[in-house]
Amino acid sequence: MNTYGPPGYPSNASVSSAVTMLVSAWFLLAGGAILTDQHSEATIEMARTPAQHARIVPEAHFSIVVEARRSTAS
Numbered sequence: 001m002n003t004y005g006p007p008g009y010p011s012n013a014s015v016s017s018a019v020t021m022l023v024s025a026w027f028l029l030a031g032g033a034i035l036t037d038q039h040s041e042a043t044i045e046m047a048r049t050p051a052q053h054a055r056i057v058p059e060a061h062f063s064i065v066v067e068a069r070r071s072t073a074s
Contacts, residue, residue, distance in 0.1 A: 010018075
């Protein structure tokens with residue numbers, strides 16, 4: 001008889017746990033990089049200044065009127 005057999009593939013459980021561990025490690029490294037990042041003075045100053053909101057002139061306000069006829073579909 002032939003002793004050849006198909007190669008052993010990993011089970012779904014081992015693949016999913018390997019992917020989960022890889023993604024968890026990625027987020028752990030990304031979180032550490034964010035926490036240890038050295039911010040520049042310009043970025044810190046920009047975060048401290050309040051945002052400027054644009055004024056909307058009254059002429060910019062308008063209404064859209066939609067007119068349609070109902071059809072009685074059977």
